[in-house]
Amino acid sequence: MFCYQCEQTAKGGCTKIGVCGKTDSTATLQDLLLHLTKGLAQVAVAARGQGIEDNEVNRFISEAVFSTLTNVNFDDARFVTLINKCVSLREGLKAKVSGVEFGGPATMAPALDIPGMVAQGKAVGVESDPEPNADIKSLKHTLTYGLKGVAAYMDHAAILGKEDDELYAKFQGLLVATLATGLTLEQAVEAGLECGRINIRAMELLDDANTSAYGHPVPTQVKLGPTAGKAILVSGHDLKDLETLLKQTEGKGINVYTHGEMLPCHGYPELHKYPHLAGHYGTAWQNQKKEFAEFPGAILMTTNCIQDPKKYIENIFTTGLVGWPGAVHVGNDDFTPVIERALAMPGFEADIDKGSVMTGFARNAVMSVADTVINAVKSGDIRHFFLVGGCDGAKPGRNYYTEFVEQAPADTVILTLACGKFRFFDKQLGDIGGIPRLLDVGQCNDAYSAVQIALALAKAFDCGVNDLPLSLILSWYEQKAVAILLSLLALGIKNIKLGPSLPSFITPNVLNLLVENYNIAPITTPEADLAEILG
Template sequence: MFCNQCEQTARGTGCTAMGVCGKKPEVAALQDLLLHALKGLSLYAVEGRRVGVTDAGINKFSCEALFSTLTNVNFDPERFLPLINRCVEYRESLKAKVSAAGGKVDFSDPSASFKPAADIAGLIKQGEQAGLVTDHEADPDIQSLQQILVYGIKGVAAYADHAAILGQQDDSVYAFVQQGMAAIADKSLGLNDWVGLALKCGEVNLRVMELLDAGNTGTYGHPVPTGVPLGHKKGKCILVSGHDLKDLAELLKQTEGKGIYVYTHGEMLPTHGYPELKKYKHFYGHYGTAWQNQKKEFPNFPGAILMTTNCIQDPQAYLDNIFTTGLVGWPGARHVKNGDFGPVIEKALSMPGFESDEDKGSVMVGFARNAVMGVAGKVIDAVKSGDIKHFFLVAGCDGAKPGRNYYTEFVEKAPRDTVVLTLACGKFRFFDKQLGDIGGIPRLLDIGQCNDAYSAIQIAVALANAFNCGVNELPLSMILSWYEQKAVAILLTLLHLGIKNIRLGPSLPAFITPNVLNVLVQNFNIMPISTVEQDMAAILNK
């Protein structure tokens, strides 16, 4: 196997024996084969659009299949067999339609005609032969840009899947996903073409995050500032992790009146700010911290655990009380489908639950764009008066690899006249810090999940408009941490918007070559984090 798609990849180059995430070589091979199959499907999808042939089922499937290959989503080899077979079935069906419409169907790329083996062992061998979906003969810089594009598209697909679940879709998103995957078979594209496709991925991801924001806020209301207990109540309990708001909403409905408290974990923390979710009295508090601490925290949770999207780690120590749903999979873990959480509820009722109340304080969430815009005048006045000197967006993914204490230290050392905006699970390095306020404006503002980067962008644009300047001229600095492919998509969105001077860590992606990095430095002044003291001085003294 070879996998370098996450920040924690072995030796900073790539996992070759087993994934640092726990992904086994056979799963890596099956994911590579699924990507290979998706490339072939995409060739016909792009040609189909040219001759007026589209298929809504294929569009949605493409994003679901891509999402299945993200870091920490699906570790179950059995789940990949139907995905690969469905992909080839869709390809052949689409091929026939395209041919009937007069389109091209004689593609030379092997992905356009490969036949899946009859069993998993055969599929694994095919995946090992296919390897990474990139052009194996291209020069390293082209391969680097292809990987940036593919990993960015995976992030787009994840957000598109979330949005589609809430009824928000845009055919242009699906068209780009298929265009990008098909482009890898085009050996005529040069360096500038791939740079253009990567930045286009960022543009499309902005649209996807807008769709998901519309789905979340249109269904559950705009988040409002809300205190979330970090302790627990005596009684039966269910813990929900991942990102999916609809799964949480359905669980809350199905547990109402059953004497079960529902708690969030990881990136579900911001859901406490949504009016249509917080109305449930048994939706109580938050348990634990970031995804990488599951093995320490989950064994102590005395109830059922539901994983809704990516983030799952090896649950062997608590396999009996963990459930997966959606695209998440782990061998041996019970999978529930179609929002039927009866087995999860039954398990929770059979477990002891918390024996007593516990008060561990609380944290504030709900500072998405509507909440911040509601006090925009106050914020602008504070900047003009000099009470607020600078804003830091300290955001992104958390992880187990050393170096992430930088973000804790950065927030702790941020001057008292600065405000910290945060989102995604990177916040768990400092989410419970008491930073005080500036004239009633909290110095630590939790904007939401990783996809709520859309809110952060809208806040930045509104401030720029208020001060009649560009975003790059604002007293705003972005200090970002990355881990997986949704973070790649968000970074491409920021680059598409022309955002410069981003500090990225704790290490740079292994799939970026020195020449590609040089392009990013020259055009966007993107830079690795150094020390807190050096970075803080450089930002505030410029």
């Protein structure tokens, strides 16, 4: 295997076992699935050119690509099913297309068993790209990883009934573009920026899906300590799974808690209305082995972020695209096995007061007090805004983000989103004229909300976004962060600071290009970066 798609990548690339826990066979099956899905996209693009649109194919392509994102699916058997379905859909669609001669992954037949598929996966993995130019290859891999992030957001939106045929078409076109040879540097850069643009549309679609179903988030206080009683913990990102579980647990004496990026769910009125949505438990995904082992109830993983659960395998359940060998997978929106396990477990013996945090500061909430914010900036009460957020992780150096927020002057405001917030989410930073200094915008996809806030402020001040007293201090871990970074670059946003380390798939020349065109820079120390930004 060879994998360097996440920030935790070992020494430039995992070659024996992933730091995430995926085995050689899982990694190579993912490579094979991704390659074959590109072949399905080739056929889908050709079919669309002949007026043939197949929504089952559209949905499957985003699901398959999402399945290869970090910490989603570790179950080899599930990948075999996906691989075979991919080829079945491909051949079915191919039969409807006339006058097109396909090649490459559009004609590849998978082996009949896992060892054979693994061998095929090794032949089409990351290192098999024939591109001789290291910088073009770097940009193509950046595009591939960005598309994995886009696929996640497309899938989340589709689950709530929001789809866009034009988005599917552009996504599939870019997926095919990763197979191209002979690209110029300009073409490769443009493909990455186009990925950023379609990710904006995917996040917009998901924002519409979430707010149409559950209302716009409102500032909400969330209890951190547990309540006595039976318990279920929900982690991942999927709002619909949480809603379904809340409905199915009504009147059963079970308290439901959020974990990780599910914290912002408390801000949605149609989810907050359930009295047994009892609070938030734990912190970010990389701490789950300790936190889940101590949780006295059932655990439901709804999307990516799962780690090896062998110490509590009987208590954890997966749904959607998540998979782990030995963990019970529940489908068809029936969480009965999760509920039965929770009822069989002891739950929390007593109430524990661990304080609370605020969430729900999405664009509507912030812009409802826009006049107050604008006046505070004009009067000098607010000197600067920092968007400090992104993915959390286990690698050393992430204490930078805690220290940055702690050292940010009292006349600055911190916007945050995604699981990177757990480095400082419970800090009591006070307020500026009634405006909290720490504003939790939401999940990683709520970067859309943060961008809308920035664009609205730029319009109010009659300036460009880069002229605002706003700095982006981002942390990355997996491929959704890559997609969001490409979106920010596509919007022309400059002066981003990125950490805790730079991606292994970015070559020095590509990094120089980003520095020259966008002034993107790695984080240094909180003291030095604050001094540079604030002058």
